[in-house]
Amino acid sequence: MTGRRRVRIATWNVNSLTARLPRVEEWIGYAQPDVVCLQETKQADSAFPHEAFAALGYETAHHGDGRWNGVAIASRVGLADVSTGLGSGEDEQGTRVIAAECGGVRVLSVYVPNGRALDSEHYPAKLAWLAGLRALLDRTTSPDRPVAVCGDFNVAPEDRDVWDPSQFEGMTHVSRPERDALADLESWGLVDVFRRLYPDDELFTWWDYRGGSFHRHRGMRIDLILVTEVLADRTTYGLIDRNARKGEKPSDHTPVFIDTVVG
């Protein structure tokens, strides 16, 4: 590992890897990411298709217990020092975070709890989970290092990250406490690097399956790549690949990736 290398880091909530494997293989084939963070595999560790990724040249690590959640990292630039969970009391729902060292970057694949509704007990649990993620970063790495926290945050950081803010009043994903919890996580030393690259509105990563939302451009940007400044400063490109939301049996999320430089 000498010299500077470009790495393409991607994240995708696949909404069941069992249902989505053909689309994931297809996407990896043309997008050629070096690291892919997956969320909502909905698989037990014993069911994860390590061989399918190995055939494409990727090492994989997965953390899941079956029906709910499930996160993974696939890497073709090395995969070491894997750890799972928040390591604190906030991840009782489990199987929502996995981390690994990939080509000189500490990569985390995260699936933040949905929260369901502002008056649900799952809502304060979501806020606590985000605080627990910051605590995990504090214990395991440093903002001076190359770190990429990638995943489905279930929070739209700003009003321009939803198709119509008036439709979301009183709902999760846009509330002040959720946005504050995300901002507090970023204040650890992370940059929403995709937004830094593209200040435009209407750049969404998720569209409801219902009501033709995708074709009506009714979405939200909730899948984020948060990186430390050493990576943000060297990020040359980023893309939300809307093509993966089209066609046969798409996930309701589409992948996001960035190109950055390590070393």
Place this chain on the structure above:
DNA sequence: ATGGTGGCCCGGCCA
């Protein structure tokens, strides 16, 4: 029209 679509897997729950 508190609906609608899709994944889990077959009765609702979750997103």
